[in-house]
Amino acid sequence: MAKKALTILLLLLVGVSLVFAGGQQEKEMKEEAGGSGTVYDASKVQWDPNHERIVAKDYRVPAGAKEAIEAEGSTEIVVYNWGDLSWDPATLLNGSMFTRLTDVQVQFVGTPDEQMTPKLQPLFMAKSGAVDIVPLDETNYANYVSRGWLEEVDFLWDDETMSEYHSGLQATVLDGHYYSVPQVGRIIDVLYYRPSMLKAAGYDGPPETWEELVEMAQALTIDKNNDGQVDQWGFAFKGGGVLDGAQLIKAKSLLLGVNPDDVDGKVKFNTPETIRVVQLLMDLRNKYKVVPPGVTAYQHGDIADFFLSGNVAMVIDPTYLYARCMESELADDFDVAVQPLAFKGGPTTQIQHWNGWGLSKYSENKTAALIYMDIYRSYQGQVNEFAIENNEVFLKKAYEDPKSKLVGYNDVLAQIDDTVVDVYQGQGEVYKAVIAELQKALLESKTAEEAMNDAQKRIDKILGY
């Protein structure tokens, strides 16, 4: 009897489920395979002159835009975002500003980094109109452009407009064309340290050169209770991840005056300077033993967790960690500084990590989406990003806004004025090879020179040198 009842119950549930599930069908009509991928007709909207509009303290929608949006029948745009939006109040604010100005809703889809391309690729391959705006960074930008998935937006840019942004933005021009607008330009290497720990070891301030860093890290790596196990580490770095390990090498090479992503126009990770950087990292782990052995697997989240746990005296991490520290137990016992230079008076070039927005070729709401992008790269949008979320931005004028001046580490940023942004096709594959070889060097199965030469062999094959 019980079995019969169970069978009937299950069949009922199947029936009910199917009924419920089927009821969602009508909603899907508008979201299936859409845009034909034809080139957008930009003349409907009066974009020119861009410059005035983007530096204005109050953004005004360009003439013709409202009509074009109506003609396209747009009521909502779908915007994919790196990570969940509860951590992106500025993005939400810019979105609601957009809605206020255009009467078009924004549906944000927050997606963790690793899920982004698996979610977007099927949409693009199927030429679906289900996404309007995609978030871009070095890992996917060049690839999307080369596959022809992004709409060309030359009409949004001109020389005068470009001059308002940090020069690094020039790197986002591919083959002479524009395909994006900047969202943020996070400085990725800032030194975080614990004043109390430094004081206890006899230091008044943070290290300013690599030599000082090594010396201080050694003094700061302590076995407090003499049980043969280190309780406090002096330093830590990111030897893993998808970008982190490679960008670490690049960042330090820059401080020696060499940009591995651009050595006479080529990607070259086995210059003497870069090999010296790898050697330094190896020594930190294996010779001086001032970093935990597990650094080979660390990526951005891990370094942050490590610092927040209070087990390490100094780390180098992007500026986003500042806000997290302020909300943690360390709020009164941490400080930031410019990362140590290779030597006193040495080069001060930093990497700027670029995030941008791009427009899908298959979108059916292109004008509306373009307005969103335009708002984001203009004065108000960029100020919001910096003042609210503390993300550095490319628009130079944004730093002069009164709200921006209140950001806690503004003085550190003021000391950084020489940055690079590099975006090229195959970058993801190159970085993966570099990270793999770095890890082998850290594990001492190869010397620094062997590792970077092997990395370069792989890079040559990837980029077809």
Added chain:
Amino acid sequence: MQVSRTTKILRVLVLVFYLVFSLFPIYWMFITSLKTDKEVYIENPTYYPHNPTFENYRSIYEGRPYAAYTLNSILITFGTTGACIVFGTIAAYGFSRFRFFGNKTLRYSLLISRVFPPISLIVPFFMIIGWLRLYDTKMANIIVNTYMWLPFFIWITIGFFDTVPKELEESAQIDGASRFQTFFRISMPLALPGIAAASIITFLETWKEFLYNLVLSPTSNAKNLSVGASDFIADMFISWEQMGAGAIIASIPAFIFVIFFQKYIVQGLTAGSVKG
């Protein structure tokens, strides 16, 4: 049956070791979800929360449609399991009892769909679902999950129908029972442990399904708990305490299901019933 003392002790040891190994991560998830972020990041991990708080549960619900995710998961999972039981039991019976051309080949070809790495299939599946106009629906997920688990369901159930002795069925038919009655009263009950095992597996695996739901269900219309729980990973870090809360919420209905349905694996075949 006489069982030596050492065997008894060994049995207990095996179970204890296994239970500790399998349950500790869940326990860890649970206590992490009750900690404040300050406590999560302190120097030495704590094994019970010093200031337990339900704040994380509250904060992940804020602005996130967890109720919708839960309902989606339930509907998708029941729909899939139901479809598999209906289609699968019948098909397994057919494969097991009847000889027809291509029986063996077809059985093995069932496995082909299991064998493809899901990553390479998401693009064509996306297209199919698009043509069927089922993007972002629960039905899409039911279809895809049935595709994934029906072959498995059939495969296992065939094995159990195979163990039902033909003589039983034949004697029932001689006694005047129709094919349906034979099936429902004799064959199915005897194969029930297998059907139950297959159903539980289908249920739980569909519950946990991640990749297809990720690609086919971007909004709360059909997003399930498994994908929804990874919602609040920020782009630069993971909030571990919230992760713990999300993990517990994503797992609790499945835990409850296990509590109620695990006994069906062993119900049914006991000594003596085979003799009829």
Added chain:
Amino acid sequence: MANQSDKFIKDSLFGFLLVLPALLLLFLLVVFPVIYVLYLSTLSFDTTPAHFVGLKHYAELLTNDSFFWIFFGHSMQYVVFAIGSAFFVALLVALSLNTINKFQGTLRTFALWCWAVPPVIASLMWKWMLNDTNGALNDILLKLGVIHQQVAWLALPHWTMIILSQVHAWTAIPFIMVILLAGLQAIPVELYEVASIDGANGLQKFRTITYPLLRTSVLTSVMLSSIFAFRHIDIVFTLTKGGPGEATELLVTYLYDNAFNYMKIGYSAALSIIMVFISMVIVFLLVKLIRPQEQY
């Protein structure tokens, strides 16, 4: 005997009809994707639009890509270590659970719980537990005195693969155990009693009674979990991303990188077809090895 062959045809037809709905459903959903992937595998996406290259990707993968073979080896290690230990533990647990009379329901519930956790989440939890400086595992082992230094479980060149395979085993044991338990239920108790009377001990009983009758369940559970382990990506992806130094890079993570990071869509399609073939070979070998008999 016209009656008998009539009945035979009628029976065959009936059987085929029973099978038809399921087959139809699966056929419709299998044909298009497989053809599509095969089609993609003949294209190269280095240009826009993609151009036809025939079987070039396959040739390249098998002859010119040293990574393919290395990662193939890693995948095999992962599968063997994971399913090997998972099967061993699952069998022991199933045998123990089968005979214990008290608290059966509760024990079974607890034994199955770890399986209810979605894999991505489980992987993240393990990552946090295996963390070298803040993780629970190091803390416990240190307190117990088993180790004296914090161990970077996810950064050991040779041992990390074993660690990852054991995390996978954690997710696979319940699956195997459920199938084995159900199979154990089908073995009549009298067989054991007769054997006891004949003087057989535990091990002999297992070898002569349990294992032969359990063969189908063993084959099913091992085969399915091996295929699944071969293409499982969550654990490796979340915990090590293939590191350190590509020591834990699997074919499936290589597939992922090619498809989504390098966007070599055609190349990855070819790789997935090759992986399908490898899986089928695994199935074939397992069937040969375990050789389930027709029962009764």
